[in-house]
Structure formats: structure tokens, C-alpha cells
Amino acid sequence: MSAATNTFRMRARGPFSLTAAARFTEAFPAGQGGGDARLDLAFPGEVAWTSVAVRITEDRTSLLAEIVTNPGALPLGQIRSHVERILSLDVDGTDFPAIAERDPVVRDLQARYPGLRPVQFPSPYEAAAWTIIGQRIRMTQAAGIRTRMAAQLGDNVDFGDRQRSSFPPPNRLATLGEFPGLTARKIEQLRALGRAAAHGQLDATALRSRPPEESLTHLQTLPGIGPFSAELILPCYLSG
Secondary structure, eight states, rough: TTTTSSEEEESSSSOHHHHHHHHHHSSSSSOOOEEEEEEEEEEOTTTOOOOEEEEEEEESSOOOEEEEEOOOOOOOOHHHHHHHHHTTTTSTTTTEEEEEOOOOHHHHHHHSTTTOOOOOSSSHHHHHHHHHHTSSSHHHHHHHHHHHHHHHSSSSHHHHHHEEEEEHHHHHHHHHOOOOOOOOHHHHHHHHHHHHHHHTTOHHHHHHSSSSHHHHHTTTSSTTTTTHHHHHHGGSSSOO
């Protein structure tokens, strides 16, 4: 991939801070993180489910995304859509500051977390896997399991000054064997989730195209996904 095709720029509509996003992901047990004004992401891209790694930096005018690895040669536009969705840049936040003038709670939150937008899982598939892994255990325990799963079954990415592992793609999750910290029931549910994702049943575009109630009902047809889990997965993919 040439230098001309391995980078792209993004601009936020409304307030956005990459530093805030990076700090949020560092604090979230299942996050990836980076550093001030830098965020490193590694994830399996939807449809082809090949690994993608992107390093994001910012300057005064825009965000610069550098594709570190893309062995499946996913189209640049598809990768851009993934990254924009992860960082909630597909949402027009121009009017968000005005809400603080009417709502003191929002005003305090904006002051406490300037420029922070929701940082999403890369795909409904990963969000669903997280909900299954995390059922009936502490978040820190779930994060440890997810991290080990990524390291052992995902693809390792060299960012130069750090290593990151992407979550395993659906075809690998579909053949998951015994795994420390996971019950036999969760393993079977994750296998089923891998098969469902591989057959397009967790496609973000499809979930967005349906009425929310219909998408929630669809998600609940998947083993291990009940009403609570479905409502955790879906809201991340309704905007845009």
C-alpha cells in the first residue's frame, strides 16, 4: 500500500477531543488506548473480517488516520467508516454545546469531559462477544478474558512502539475450544455468535437499516443475547 493510499483525514462536526477518546479507552478495561492525542486501533473489519490496524493522531484542523496493516486490502472508505463509527464521528455534534445552556447536568459533564464522545466497539460482533463474556462476572475479569482471547486467537499488530492484538474474527470464534475463565455454556454461545457473524447476522449496516424494535428482536434470536444484552449492543450502531 503506497503512502498516498494508507492515510485519510477526518473532521469532527462539533466538539471532539482525540486525547479524551484515548484516555477513555485506556481507562475502560476492554479498551485499547494509545496516548495523549493518539489512538491505536486493531480490529477485524466487517464482511471480510480481516485484521485492520489504524493509528490516529490530530492537529488543529483534522484527524489523521494512518493504516498500519490491512492484509485483506479492505477499501479505504470501508476502513474510514469503521473508524468514524468507533469514535462517533459519524454523528453531527454541532448543536451539542447548546444543550449545556438548557441542562445543568449536561453542562457539568461537558466541563468535566471536554470533547469526549462515546467510543464504540468496532462492530456489533465485538460488542455482542463482550456482553456474553461479561455475563455474571466482574468487568475486570471479563476484560482479562477478552485480552487473553485477542492475544491467543487474534492477530498481533506491531505499531512500532507497542504491540496490539485484534479480537479474533468470527471464523476463529466459531471453533473456540476450552478457554480459561469461560464456562462451557459461554463457549457454545460464542461459537454460535461467530457462526452468526460470519453469515452476516450482525452486520452494522443491516442493523441500522431496520426499525430499532426489529433489530432488537433480531439480536435476541442469537444464543446468549437477551433483552439487556441487545439493548447494550444496538444503541452504538443507530446513529450516523
